[in-house]
Structure formats: C-alpha cells, structure tokens
Amino acid sequence: MKILLISGHGAGDPGATSQFGKEADETIYMVEEIKKTLSKYAQVDLYPTNRNAYSDIKKGKLAVNLANYGYVFEVHFNACVNDTKGNGVTTGTEIFVTTAEKTVGVENRVLKAIAAFGLKNRGVKRKNYTVIARAKAAGVSSALLETCFIDDKDDMQIYANKKAQIAEAIAIAIAEQFGLKKKATAAAVKEIKAGSVVTIQDGAVYGGLSATRGKEVPAAQRGGKKHTVDKVQTNKGVKEARLKEINSWVAVASLKAV
Ligand SMILES: [Zn+2]
Numbered sequence: 001m002k003i004l005l006i007s008g009h010g011a012g013d014p015g016a017t018s019q020f021g022k023e024a025d026e027t028i029y030m031v032e033e034i035k036k037t038l039s040k041y042a043q044v045d046l047y048p049t050n051r052n053a054y055s056d057i058k059k060g061k062l063a064v065n066l067a068n069y070g071y072v073f074e075v076h077f078n079a080c081v082n083d084t085k086g087n088g089v090t091t092g093t094e095i096f097v098t099t100a101e102k103t104v105g106v107e108n109r110v111l112k113a114i115a116a117f118g119l120k121n122r123g124v125k126r127k128n129y130t131v132i133a134r135a136k137a138a139g140v141s142s143a144l145l146e147t148c149f150i151d152d153k154d155d156m157q158i159y160a161n162k163k164a165q166i167a168e169a170i171a172i173a174i175a176e177q178f179g180l181k182k183k184a185t186a187a188a189v190k191e192i193k194a195g196s197v198v199t200i201q202d203g204a205v206y207g208g209l210s211a212t213r214g215k216e217v218p219a220a221q222r223g224g225k226k227h228t229v230d231k232v233q234t235n236k237g238v239k240e241a242r243l244k245e246i247n248s249w250v251a252v253a254s255l256k257a258v
Contacts, residue, residue: 002044002069003072004044004046008074008077010027010028012052018151021150026150027076030167036171041181041183058130070141072132079150081149086154090119090149090155092115095107095125106178110145111124194231199223202222207238227244227245230244
C-alpha cells in the first residue's frame with residue numbers, strides 16, 4: 001500500500017500560530033515522525049514539505065499524482081479557542097473526511113489513539129476541504145487531522161511532551177486498521193560474515209569436510225545460544241560459516257545474525 005502524508009500550510013503560510021507553536025512547523029514535524037513508523041508497514045511519501053499542497057492545487061501545480069496512492073492523510077492543527085493560560089481541560093483532536101467517504105474506521109482509530117494521550121476526542125467530521133476533496137475525487141480515501149488546538153495550553157502541553165509518541169500511535173493506528181504487516185527489516189536479513197554473532201536454527205546440520213558433515217547440530221548449540229563467525233567459505237557447493245566457539249562449520253542458510 002502506498003500512503004501520502006501532507007503537512008498542512010507551509011511555503012510562506014504559517015497556518016495558525018500561538019505562543020505554543022507555529023502550525024506549519026508542527027505539521028512538518030508530525031508527517032516526518034509518522035513516516036518513520038508507517039514506513040515499516042507501507043510505502044510512505046511525504047508531499048514536499050517545502051511546498052503547500054492547498055495553494056499548489058489552487059495554482060494547478062500539485063506536485064504529485066494523488067491517484068497513485070491508496071490513502072492520503074493531511075495533518076493540521078486547530079485554533080481559535082485562545083486558552084493561553086490553560087483551564088485544565090483540553091479542547092482536543094478531530095478529523096475531517098469528505099462527504100463522499102463511505103467508511104471512517106481508520107479515522108476513528110487514529111482519534112482513539114490520540115485521545116489515549118489525554119486529548120479530548122471530538123470525533124470524525126465531514127467537510128470537503130480542498131486537498132482531501134481533490135484526493136477523493138481521484139478515487140483515493142483521504143482525511144484531514146486537526147491534531148489538537150495550537151492556542152490551548154492544555155492541548156499543547158500534552159502535545160509538546162508526547163509528540164513523537166503521538167505520531168507513532170497515529171502510524172500504528174493507520175497500519176493496523178488497514179491490516180498492514182511489518183515489512184522485513186534490514187536487521188532481519190543482516191548479512192552473515194566474519195565477526196557476525198549468530199544463532200543456529202533448528203534442523204541445522206554440520207558442514208565442513210570432516211566426518212561430522214551432515215550430522216545434526218545438537219539442541220544445546222541451537223535455540224538462543226550465540227556463536228561468533230570467524231570465517232565464511234563455500235564447502236562442497238554450500239556457503240558455510242565456521243563458528244569459533246564450537247570450531248565447526250554450519251550452512252549460512254541455517255544461521256541467523258543477531
Ligand atoms: Zn490548518
């Protein structure tokens with residue numbers, strides 16, 4: 001699945017501002033952080049954060065083809081409650097979808113995840129905002145998040161303390177609701193070479209050229225037991241690693257780098 005994240009405002013338009021922050025800066029922070037986690041599950045593109053998707057549409061110069069995506073998620077911050085002293089209650093978080101959107105499972109899940117940090121859940125609302133409406137017109141589900149109120153001290157205290165975790169929770173909510181599975185990470189397919197620390201998988205047999213070749217590696221050497229590779233070479237056509245602690249060869253395919 002390919003997901004487009006859009007930071008609201010920017011390119012000279014600061015969005016809403018208060019003593020607690022500038023919307024255009026925080027929206028960039030959020031999309032970059034959401035991408036860090038969501039990229040583990042899906043291909044994630046950021047709309048160029050030095051541009052302004054709204055004004056690009058108005059000028060007929062949108063930098064991406066929205067139809068290439070499976071979901072478009074735009075991030076904003078709300079304003080206009082002017083609670084700069086803090087009255088002890090948050091104004092909260094909400095999401096807009098277009099009037100054409102059929103289901104809002106993802107959006108409800110995202111709001112629930114954000115509300116778990118103590119921000120009031122204002123629910124999913126409908127309005128055909130320019131960018132999400134353009135995405136929906138291209139056949140792509142879309143949503144506009146108003147993360148919280150930038151001029152509410154109570155909201156922004158929670159946000160400032162937890163923004164990385166909030167972004168991560170948003171990413172996980174999106175991934176889980178779409179049923180996305182974590183992609184294999186580079187660590188999971190780490191190359192095995194001299195100096196690698198490895199474990200031996202069940203079913204492994206000894207390699208090398210001695211009489212033990214083909215005999216099963218005993219359980220005591222498998223499981224979580226760590227070994228160090230001191231050499232990798234091909235024996236009888238099989239790529240094998242010599243493990244220092246047991247002075248034995250085992251096929252690289254039966255090892256896992258840890
Ligand atoms: Zn905005």
